[in-house]
Amino acid sequence: MNDSFLQEQGVSGALIESVRKFRESYPVAEGLENRMSTPEIPFFGKEILEMAIAALLQGENLLLTGEKATGKNVLAETLAYIFGRPTYNVSFHVNTGSAELIGTDTFQNQEVTLRKGSIYRCAEEGGFGILDEINMAKNDAVSVLHAALDYRRIIDVPGYDKIPLHPAARMIGTMNYGYAGTRELNEALVSRFLVIDMPPLTEETLFYLMQSKFPDLKPAAREALAGLYLDLQKKAKQAEITTRALDLRGLFGAIGTMRQGLSPYLAVQIGIVNKCFDLFEKEIVRDVVRTRIPEEWTPQDIF
Structure with a gap:
């Protein structure tokens, strides 16, 4: 992990040092190398980076809003790279339900087991969950996220157990305005995020x-x-x-x-x-x- 691009943009030295300590405190488990990614082009923007880094260090989740092509997904990937976390991407659409997030029952070795979904794995492994187009999510899917995103930091898997979120796990939601199929996020969900409104490209x-x-x-x-x-x-x-x-x-x-x-x-x-x-x-x-x-x-x- 190279912090030089943060230094080049003038990001606060105190924040960079805190990120280094975070990475040292939460090493990534073996076998998750394929979940680590390096952005082709890191996000450019000192103020946005500082706000996002400070929020994630505090343990908050982020919601990135703004118009098309403002770099929301690039920022999300860059943050996962900065913090050295595996990423789990969920692209919400009208058919995304709780099963895609938590997992589904499957029959294996003569018994019923849970095939873990992306958010379940993110919670277990301390990943960064990138919730793309979160304002297209159905109520069924959003209800799964409520307890994971607030102070409880748990996922209740029906028929199995409560899964506590790894202390390094964070959720980063993105949303565009005015796309077909989108809707306003309800107040309860928005309150679980700190919101960064992405400026247009300059x-x-x-x-x-x-x-x-x-x-x-x-x-x-x-x-x-x-x-x-x-x-x-x-x-x-x-x-x-x-x-x-x-x-x-x-x-x-x-x-x-x-x-x-x-x-x-x-x-x-x-x-x-x-x-x-x-x-x-x-x-x-x-x-x-x-x-x-x-x-x-x-x-x-x-x-």
């Missing part, structure tokens, strides 16, 4: 991310691509377009195809423009692309 953050992922990107290309994303972000905020085209993964995927030799203009078509299925919206996005990415550009203009 030019500085985009430059950092691009430099980290594509260090050989030319400065002019970096400015043009970051400008394209920020233009789309502004139009989405003003409700001129939906957030379909506001896709950072799509932008990075497009840059990757440029490295393979695809024309930058065509690369942005498949990474950004074609994410829009409404013809009127697609034309608006295409116009934004034309102002930033000339059709005559070649991959040599990018790298």
Whole structure:
């Protein structure tokens, strides 16, 4: 575990030292190496990192809210990496129930046993549970989390036993606003989290991310691509377009195809423009692309 990227961002030395002590106090059990992950690009943002680290050190759970492409999942993965914890991801959807979280009965060696679910294992092994799109969770699933998230820190498994949470276990929920199938979180659930509202991406953050992922990107290309994303972000905020085209993964995927030799203009078509299925919206996005990415550009203009 390397803390250099925290030091580079100016994160408080006292917090970094507390994280080191946490890792020393709670070594990861053998056999969980495949649950450990290193983020491809660590989260960038001193204040957000300090708030999140302080909350987790205090034993609190986190809820990361905000618009699409603000880095919620990147932050969650980065925090698990910082604290040196195994991760257990749960992507909530309309059919996610308590069985997926706790586990289900299965027949093994001539007897009924419990096949442990992700939250059960997270509780046992002191992992970080990443609860993705938690505002899509059904009441059945949320009820499992209530006792695990408050001062009781237990999971009551019907027909088995109460499972106390490992002292290093934490839950990090993420939620987007306004997605189909989402709903407001009830007050009882929200009260079990400390909430961080993720700010929209800035030019500085985009430059950092691009430099980290594509260090050989030319400065002019970096400015043009970051400008394209920020233009789309502004139009989405003003409700001129939906957030379909506001896709950072799509932008990075497009840059990757440029490295393979695809024309930058065509690369942005498949990474950004074609994410829009409404013809009127697609034309608006295409116009934004034309102002930033000339059709005559070649991959040599990018790298």
